[in-house]
Amino acid sequence: MRKAAACGTLSFVLAATLAPAWADNRTGNPTDNRTDDDDDNDTTEDTAEDTAEDTAENEVNNRRRHRNHIKDHDHSVCTPRIFFKRGHVSPRNFFVPRTRFTDGPGGSMTVSVTREHEVLAFLETEKERVLTTNPIEPGEVIRALRKNGIPHLEERHMVFTGHEYSRDIKEGMYGNMWYRVFGYRIGWSAWSVLSTCRHVEIASGIANVPARFEGWKYWESRHPSYKGRRLPWK
Numbered sequence: 001m002r003k004a005a006a007c008g009t010l011s012f013v014l015a016a017t018l019a020p021a022w023a024d025n026r027t028g029n030p031t032d033n034r035t036d037d038d039d040d041n042d043t044t045e046d047t048a049e050d051t052a053e054d055t056a057e058n059e060v061n062n063r064r065r066h067r068n069h070i071k072d073h074d075h076s077v078c079t080p081r082i083f084f085k086r087g088h089v090s091p092r093n094f095f096v097p098r099t100r101f102t103d104g105p106g107g108s109m110t111v112s113v114t115r116e117h118e119v120l121a122f123l124e125t126e127k128e129r130v131l132t133t134n135p136i137e138p139g140e141v142i143r144a145l146r147k148n149g150i151p152h153l154e155e156r157h158m159v160f161t162g163h164e165y166s167r168d169i170k171e172g173m174y175g176n177m178w179y180r181v182f183g184y185r186i187g188w189s190a191w192s193v194l195s196t197c198r199h200v201e202i203a204s205g206i207a208n209v210p211a212r213f214e215g216w217k218y219w220e221s222r223h224p225s226y227k228g229r230r231l232p233w234k
Helices: 002-026 036-074 138-147
Strands: 081-103 107-113 115-118 122-128 156-159 164-168 174-191 198-221
Touching: 002 174, 081 107, 081 115, 081 138, 107 174, 122 138, 138 174, 138 198, 156 174, 156 198, 164 174, 164 198
Parallel strands: none
Antiparallel strands: 081 174, 107 164, 115 156, 122 198, 174 198
C-alpha cells in the first residue's frame, strides 16, 4: 500500500517538473508566431516592392533621356558665318565724265571717247549693327550677288579710248550723246548665323554695281539742257 502511494507521488512530481519546460518551449518567444508559410509571403512582398521601385526608376530615367534628347535637338549647333540676301533690282547708268555732247538743231553728229576712265562699285549702307569685327566690303556683296543670279556684275570696269559713234538728228531737234557703263542698283542685306543657328541681320543697304557692258546713250530734245536746266543755245 505504501509502495503504490510512493509511485503515485513520483508521477505527480515528474509531471509538475516537465510542465514548465513544455510551457516554456511553447511560449518561449511570444512575439514570433509566424510559420514557414508566413516567411515565404514576406519574401514575395519584398520582391514585388523592389520590382515596382525599379520600374518607377526606369520610367524616370526614360523621361529624363527623352527630355535631354529634345533639348539637344532644339538647340542645334551651327558654324558661325555671314551670308547675303538680294533685294530689289533696278537699272543704273554709270556715265563717264567729259563724254557728253550736244549738237543741232538738225544735221548729224559724230562723237568718240578720248580718255580712259575706271568705274568702281560702291555701297550705300542704310544701317549696320556691328556684330562682327570685319566690315562689309563691296567685293563680298558683289560676289554674293553674282551667285544670286546676276553673273555679269563687276567690282570695277575700265573704259578705254575710242568708241566712235555717228547719228543723224531730226530737223529742228537737238541731239544728245553721253557715254555710259551699264549697271544696277541692288538692295542687299547681310546676315550672321550664330552658333545656335539663329539668323541676325547685321547690315543692309544699296549696291551700285557696274556690269560688263558699255556704250553711248542718245536722245533728242527741243532745247539743249543739262541736269534739267535749259542751256542758252543759239
